[in-house]
Amino acid sequence: MALFDAPSPGLGDEDATVPQKATTPLSDPDLVGRVLDYGDDAALSKAATVAKPFARAAAYAQKHRLLGVVPPGLREDAARALLPQKCAAARRRARAGRFARIDLGGDRPTKRFGHSAVAYSGGLWVFGGRDGARYHSDVWRFDVTTTAWRLVDVAGPAPRRAHTATLLGDAMVVVGGGDGRGALGDVWRLALNNEVKWTKVCDGFSSTNSDRPWRAWGHSAVGLEGRDDVIVIFGGASNSGQVFRATNDVELLQITDEKGVRALVHAAEGQPPPAVYRHSCTPLGGDRFLVAGGYTFAPSISSEELDGGRGISLTYCTERAYELRIVRGTVRWAELSFAGPAPFPPRGGHAACRVAHDTVFVCGGGVMTAWLPEDVDRPREEDVDSCYVLTRTDETAWRCEAACCRMPHACGGHTACVGVVGVDVGVVVFGGRAYDNTADAHAGRDDMSVFSFLDEDVGGFSNLSL
Known part of the structure; x- marks a missing residue:
């Protein structure tokens, strides 16, 4: 099913015309009702091939569902971008390149990876990151309508990378990281409305899982739907001198003006993931999250003899994925199985975002391996440009398919979110690492790309229930 089978005035363009569809009579009298429920893919597909009112309803329903996965801070801009005449122009551009680079022009953030990005009020807000030996603490805002960057001159946290930034209400909350x-x-906390201003909430907080204060980089942090004061933190790594450790702990962090920061005591059920860092944690709606991949300090051994007589290898990242649920103060884990033409590969440092109901798009990242026995103490890293679409098939099973697109270049440590750039709506990627294993270099990038949802011929994406 194509994403947009017919232009529609459903989002406010009353003068737009809708091409006449075939006039095959409908055999299903409740088709309109099922289309307007936004949840019946068969009804949408059928409606798009019949008379004009049903084609219009189908197109409107698809747009409505697409707006459901756009961050709230960009929905008004996305609605304007989805007007019929703008959709047509964006489709033509989308066909030219699946991941299309955006010509930013003018000022832009310096090269970086390990930064963070949130969407709020018509803009993407980027903070921090690393480029080589340099760590950043600047804040930039990307205007999704004008496609222009602006440096926000505001003093705040110390430079850092591999931190998290989570939107809570009208503020971006930054937790942890490495320097x-x-x-x-x-x-x-960075207030994004009215006066943009940083406020230090706390220097640290006590972990509910150990007697040590919580510290980490490469962790994940997502807001709990329905609450504007709770962040769910999982995993991450820390180091003291040359001693590194990763964790699989969960913290439910409550942040309020009155009490500051408090880690909430919670119960746990199910087997958690292995200790990981630089994984992804993607909200699936409600109290559910998909935790996938990540690097680990406890490598797995390849099950096959490798060509060339080199023996076996160690893999320092995982292909395992889990569903995390937060139900009335209880953390529940369930490991997921993957089926489909492409198994979910081991990777870390990737980016992931929800692009439809129970559908997650994963792009880029890297792998870390070591041949036994010669380079166990110095594993090799390699960034990748591949992308995957993960779709739930039943309670604990997911289907994994290689996406029709690849990133413009291999990288990890980038950010990706469903967003708007001009009149294109899709997955927006900024920055990332340009890693040179021979030089052990960790250089950053400053480019932006978008995979448009408006292309009518994009392989696996044409079947998304948007």
Whole structure:
């Protein structure tokens, strides 16, 4: 099913015309009702091939569902981009390149990876990151309508990378990260409405899983739907001197103006993932999250003899994925199985975002391996440009398919979210690492790309229930 089978004035363009569809009579009298429920793919597909009112309803329903996965701070801009005349122009551009680079022009953030990005009020807000030995603490706002960057001159946290930024209400909350000397545990809030201003919430907080203060980089942090004061934190790594450790702990962090930061005590059910960092944690709606991949300090051994007589290898990242649920103060884990033409590969440092109901898009990232026995102490890293679409098939099973697109270049440590750039709506990717294993270099990038949802011929994406 194509994403947009017919242009529609459903989002406010009353003068737009809708091409006449075939006039095959409908045999299903309740088709309109099922189309307007936004949840029946068969009804949408059928409606798009029959008379004009049904084609219009189908197109409107698809747009409505697409807006459901656009971050709230960009929905108004996405609605304007989805007007019929703008959709047509964006489709033509989308066909030219699946991941299309955006010509930013003018000022832009310096090269970086390990940064963070949130969507709020018509803009993407980028903070921090790393480029080589340099760590950043600047804040930039990308205007999705004008496609222009603006440096936000505001003093705040110390430079860092591999931190998290989570939108809570009208503020971006930054937790932890690393600064080259070790892991951080401080919490900061950046007010995004009215006066843009940083406020330090705390220097650190006590973990509910150990007697040590919480500190980490490469962790994940997502907001709990229906609550504007709770962040779910999982995993991450820390180091003291040259001693590194990863964790599979969960923290439910409550942040309020009155009490500051408090880690909530919670119960746990099910087997959690292995200790990982630089994984992804994607909200699936409600109290559900998909935790996938990540690097680990406890490598797995390849099950096959490798060509060339080199023996076996160690893989320092995982292909395992789990569903995380937060139900009335209880953390519930369930490991997921993958079926489909492409198994979910081991990777870390990737980016993931929800692009439809129970559908997650994973792009880029890297792998870390070591041949036994010669380079166990110095594993090799390699970034990748492949992308995958993960779709739920039943309670604990998912289907994994290689996406029709590849990123413009291999990279990890980038950000990706469903967003708007001009009149294109799709997965927006910024920055990332340009890793040179021979030089052990960690250089950043400053480019932006978008995979448009408006292309009518994009392989696996044409079947998304948007």
